[in-house]
Amino acid sequence: MIMARASNKTNPARELVFGDLWEYDAAPETAAPKLKKRYDLFINGQFVAPKKGKYFTTINPGTEVKIADIALGGAADVDAACKAAQKAFTTVWGPMPGKERGKYLYRIARLLQDHAREFAVAETMDGGKPIKESRDFDLPMAAAHFFYHAGWADKLPYLAAGRQVAPYGVVGQVIPWNFPLLMLAWKIAPALAAGNCVVLKPAETTSLTALKFGEICQEAGLPPGVVNIVSGAGETGAAVINHPLTSKVAFTGSTEVGKLIMRSLAGTEKKMTLELGGKAANIVFEDAPLDQAVEGIINGIFFNQGHVCCAGSRLLVQESVAGEVLARLKRRLATLRVGDPLDKNTDIGAINSKEQLGKITELVKAGVAEGAEMHQSACQLPAKGFYFRPTLFAKVSMSHRIAREEIFGPVLSMLTFRTLEEAVEKANNTPYGLSAGVWTDKGSKILKMSTLLKAGVVWANTYNKFDPASPFGGYKESGFGREGGKQGLMDYCKVG
Amino acid sequence: MSARLTITKTPKCYVGGAFIRSESGRVFELKDHKGEFFANVPLCSRKDLRNAVEAAAKAGPGWAKRTAFNRGQILYRVAEMIESRVEDMAGALMLGGVTKAAAMKEVVAAVERIVHYAGWTDKYEAMLGSVNPVASAHFNFTVTEPMGIIGVLAPDERPLLALVSLILPAITSGNCVVALASETQPYPAILLGEMLAVSDLPGGVVNLLTGKRAEMVPTFATHEHLRAISGAVNAEQRKALRLGAAESVKRVRLWKAEEAVDWESDAMEGLEEIRALVECKTTWHPVGG
Amino acid sequence: MPVAKSPPSFRRLFDDIGTVDAVGIEERVAKYGTRSVKKKAKVFGLRLAVTMVDLTTLEGKDTPGKVASLCAKALRPHDVGEIPPTAAVCVYPAMVRHAAKHVKGTAVRIASVATAFPSGQAPLKTRLAEVRAAVADGADEIDMVINRGAFLSGEFGLMQDEIAAVVEACGAATLKVILETSELETYDNIRAASFLAMRVIRPNDFIKTSTGKTSANATLGNNQVMLEAIRDHFLATGVPIAMKPAGGIRTAKQALTFLIAVKETMGDEWLNNGRYRFGASALLNDLVRQLEKERTGAYQAPWNFSEASEGY
The missing domain is CATH 3.40.309.10 (Aldehyde Dehydrogenase; Chain A, domain 2)
Known part of the structure; x- marks a missing residue:
């Protein structure tokens, strides 16, 4: 130790033995993920079959075994979702007092906690991440995001001193496969708190928990159309991004796709938040x-x-x-x-x-x-x-x-x-x-x-720490806009 | 006795603290509103833009490192320099055909705007930054930082006020600016350069180019060292700028030149404008022992 | 020693051995708690833990009778289930000769807390005499306390010289050096004291967290800091030092978590009672209780286990 610090040489006298003297037995998580065999699109508060009737398979990357069929949303489905969101925005969610909106978010947070283990297992099966991470990180953090933003819903006037803040209306969101539910929470919680309605497209390989989140929305009694989940592939995401009703889009994913989105929206006045590579x-x-x-x-x-x-x-x-x-x-x-x-x-x-x-x-x-x-x-x-x-x-x-x-x-x-x-x-x-x-x-x-x-x-002196109160986002080609904290919430508000 | 032949001024662009002609040697004729020749103005090229960006890159770190208090004093000094030459600037605006009263109103609005931002330098951080109460044993805070070099595209109308309104929020936080002046009325920008030169603003923090917008937009769009574009341009140019911006994920903040923008409005100044041109940086540190 | 007159400063020591980030180490050990030890691995871990217990009684009211029953418990922790004996019994020096009557010649060793335990606030001569007396009475192992005052005032040489004197007084007996981590307060200090001690003790002597007589005792955090110090010392010098957390480890679940820390920090060669011990009393019964649960499949009532004692 002393010598190692003094010089660059490491010549340990001996090495440690990490053998199999005490090997842990298999400790599989046995909670039921409560999965359906087939998942439809969540539009206007209901699970509906895709208009073209197409489905794709989602597999467990840990076993390569099929888990379920997932609806492949097309342009017509995205259109229906955007219209449902627009209607919800103009008739229910937009006019609703912030205090009431906040209570829906609190409910969602609580319900995510209630169903945490079930969601954690589903997340792990669908995405391959270790159960201890989905259980100890993704789920608690997703719930925390809803809790944090719930409290903002009736405090938006404090965000921009001397200015009026207002929601954009319908926000189109496309999220990646690495933290499927957590990225959904990062996107949906601030959008809803600010008074927007959303159409969200989960990643192709990890749609399960997003669609299960639709069940949470139903259980919370969230007004139909406030949250719409349209699963599918890249084209489905493009349809969400490019739909004329989405006045703001938020994307997390690769820089390559981020640039594609910027190009495809170049002729529009849509606001963007990009969280890239x-x-x-x-x-x-x-x-x-x-x-x-x-x-x-x-x-x-x-x-x-x-x-x-x-x-x-x-x-x-x-x-x-x-x-x-x-x-x-x-x-x-x-x-x-x-x-x-x-x-x-x-x-x-x-x-x-x-x-x-x-x-x-x-x-x-x-x-x-x-x-x-x-x-x-x-x-x-x-x-x-x-x-x-x-x-x-x-x-x-x-x-x-x-x-x-x-x-x-x-x-x-x-x-x-x-x-x-x-x-x-x-x-x-x-x-x-x-x-x-x-x-x-x-x-x-x-x-x-x-x-x-x-x-x-x-x-x-730490790494990979996240918190709903802490803004996250990049410089340069890692994107723009922030998620988390008041800075993140501001990106879902129009400042007048 | 014949009348004294007056000395005409050769308008030059203010780049890197110096007054330059276009590297291309090109000029374009500037006529007053009656159609009479006024001067030959540099017709800047994409290489002039490149050089201006280099100048801004040199000035940037030093400007960003100035204390907020010092930046505020310098911006206030800029206001003083314009105020002391109000008549000259009004004259420059009147070339475009506005009345003396209208020209004076615009100059005064520009000065007031600069004073407004001079007061922001040491305050915006307290509004935009934050200490974030995270649920772990960490001290977590968010501060803003300037983005770097900002490309500014001024609209044709309000050649002084719009230009100043676009430049000031950028430099308030420590960004540097490369701006393209009004194409139809570039002369106020030429004068502004002369006033900046005698303020305490370090050379290269604001670089003012004159020329043809359509010719310059593609370079503004694609120059990767420019980290954001702020301006008022037409629909076609907005699209071109955004397409170019995509190549390096550049920030873009654009007004519609085809619609009337009320540059005098209080809504066109303040914290939101500053916020649009800063990055937020969040730092975590354990609170332990 | 040809050193400068001024005592070595903490700063110089930390430049030498490195520092510890408190939040980081607590995050690290929190992960041990998420390990899931089931079935055969659990039985193995529980039995291993039993063999690592220094079954302890350190009370003013200790009597030869109490020590006798402690010894019986150490030798045969439970009447069914083939539970192995503990590593040692740990008693005050005055009780060593009584313990000897019951465990000499068995697998159970006699450990004794000498050196004016728990404060250590007696003249060195007295402390050394106490060590020699305990060894003479049959102690196989001596648990000493360091001079915390000397350490905290930067008199590292004094602290180390005293440990070295105890080493000598021990003769063939194994030495365990108690740092009394709660009085050192910071992880940096615990790491520093570990190194100072390790540099003057012999291979397979121990460093130990606590006396059990202060408010805070063994924690996963200070266990980890000491294990990492042992690891670094071993890798640099080849000298293996053993580790003993003591005080506050009352449940089988806790003990397994400590053992997971050993497994993942030190590897297989520290998973034996020559290199790792638990200073505990109530722990043994919970280990036995969980082993019985694993054997029978039924949760066990506490009264099925003898000597269900409280305290350290």
Whole structure:
């Protein structure tokens, strides 16, 4: 330890043994997800069959077994949803006093808590994330978003001093597959609190919890048309974005699709909020609390299999502790449990889709081909399902693809730096600017880094923290607009 | 005795704190409202825009680092400089055919607008930023930061007030601006440059170009170093700007030039305008020991 | 020692050993609590925990009779179910010779809290004499307290010299160095004190959290900080140090969570009672109770278990 700090050498006298002396037995979550065999579109308060009668299959990426048929919404369905939303806005939701709107949001929050376990299981089955994350993070956080925004509904005049705020009307929202229900909550809660009605398109591979959310809306007695969920593919999303009745659109997803949306709306006056990709730098200084930094690095890249737009995928370590950090990371990697997402002890679950697994595999191959040094956990992977070993690349340079492209998987690229300026330069040397991490024991250095980093969220001595009260969103090609906090709510209000 | 031959002024653009002609050597004739030749104005090219962006990039970090108090004093100084040459500026506006009274009204409104923003520099942060009560052992706060270099496209009418209304909220928070002046009435922008030059505003913080909007819009649209576009343009140009903006996810804030914009209205100034041109940055830190 | 006259500062020590972020470490250990240990793994963990218990009585009212029944319990924690014996009994020095009558020659070792436990506020000479007496009476293990005053005032040399003197007095007996974490207050201090102690004790001697006599005792947080210190010391020097959380661990569920921390921080080689102990009394009965539940499938009433004692 002492020598390791003093020099860059790590030559431990011995290594720890993480064997199978005490292996956990399978601990599958057994709560019923209460799923239907077929899910229709949720439009105007009712589940309705898609007009063209088409359905697609959603599978469990952890087992490749089919879960249900999901309605494929077409342009006509989107049109019906937008009209229902517009009608609800003009007749019910718009005129409703904020206090009343707020109470519906409180109800939704409570109902999500009531059904939390069932939703968590459904989320894990549909998306592949470990049950402990859907149970301990996605669900509580989704409910928290509704609670937080419920309280705003009757306080909108406080948002913009001296100005009138008003809802846009119908908001079109398209969300990604990495946090299906949570992203829905991030989108719907502020929109509704501000007095808008929504038409939301969930991601193709993860529609289940969004459609189950329709059941929550029914249970809450939410007026028909306030929330409409239209499942489908990219074209369905495009129809939502481009529908003349959606006066504001909010999208979370890739920068590539974000740009497509910007282009498709170029001839309109629609307002937009875009939360796009990232390639966050997680910067570790020599004086950092190293064990907590290692936890933060692990949490930063392996949380949700790395399917996180703000994942700390570029690790920048000060040269003097690079060897030590690498050794600790490798040791920590050995104790990560990869496998059945429904097992309560699983740390890393299944990759969301075969397609995504392919992308990750390809970029990792590129990393190897470009000469980076790869370390992978030696864990056993299940025979069926889409899995990828937690992967760590050392000796990565800024020009490598794995240092520049968003991998959206459990793959960490480690680079080194010598000075604060070099760290900042490397961190900012990307078209993205969503988030960054800083690890140091020195307070003034944290504030300096936070000032210099071009990123919408800076986690200092922590990583991947979220809260409904905390605005989230990016600089540069990571998008614009914020979600969470008063800043996020403002993006759902017209200021007159 | 013959009348003294007057010295005519060659209008130049204010870029990087210097007065320049277009690198292209091009000019266009500016006529007064009676159709009589007034001057040759630089017909700036896309390369002039590029150079102006470089100048802004140089000035940006220093400007953003100035204390809010100092920025406020400098903006107030800008107002002083215009106020002291009200008559000249009114004359520049009258070239476009407005009455003396109307011209004076516009100059005064512009000065008042600048003073309004001078007072915002050390206050907007308290309104737009926040300390966020997160449900964990972390101190969490949101501050705003300037976006960087803002491209401004002024409309033809209200050549001073609209231009100033678009520039001021940008520089109040520490952004730098590259602005294209009114195409039909560029002369007030030329004068504004001269007034900025003798204010304490560092060179490069505001860069003023003259020229043809249609020619310049594509470069404003696609220049990736510009982080936002703020302006009043026609429908076709709005679309072009937004299409270009998509390539680098640029922020776009546009008014419709084809509709009357009440630039004098109080609604055209203030916090919302500043908010449109800042980024929010949220920092988390554990509260531990 | 050829060192500067001024005592080494905390700053220099932290530059050497690194610091701990309090919120981060608490987030880390909270995750251990979400592990689900079922079936065979649970039985294994519970039995392992039984073998790690230093079954303790440290009361002013302790008598030879009380110690006798403690020893009986340690040797045979339950009358059915083939529960293994505990690692040791832990008693005051005056009780060592009584314990010896019951457990000498068995698998159960005798541990004794010497060095003016729990405050340590006696002259060094007295403390060392107490250690020697306990060893002479048959103690296999000595649980000492560090000089917290010396530590907190930066007199690290004094603190370490005293530990070294106790090591010598122990002879062949194993030493457990109690940091009394609640009096050190911060995780940084706990890490610092761990390193100072580890540098002067022998392989497989212990560092231990608490006396059990203050308001706060073993927590997952300070257990983790000490385990990580042990790990770093081991990886740097090859010297394995053992760990003993003590006080406040009363339920089987808690014990399993501590063991999960050991498994995931230290690996297999620390999952034995040579390297990890629990200083506890009530814990044993809950472990046995849960083992019986696993064996019989029925939840057990507390009165089925002997010596259902309270307190540390």
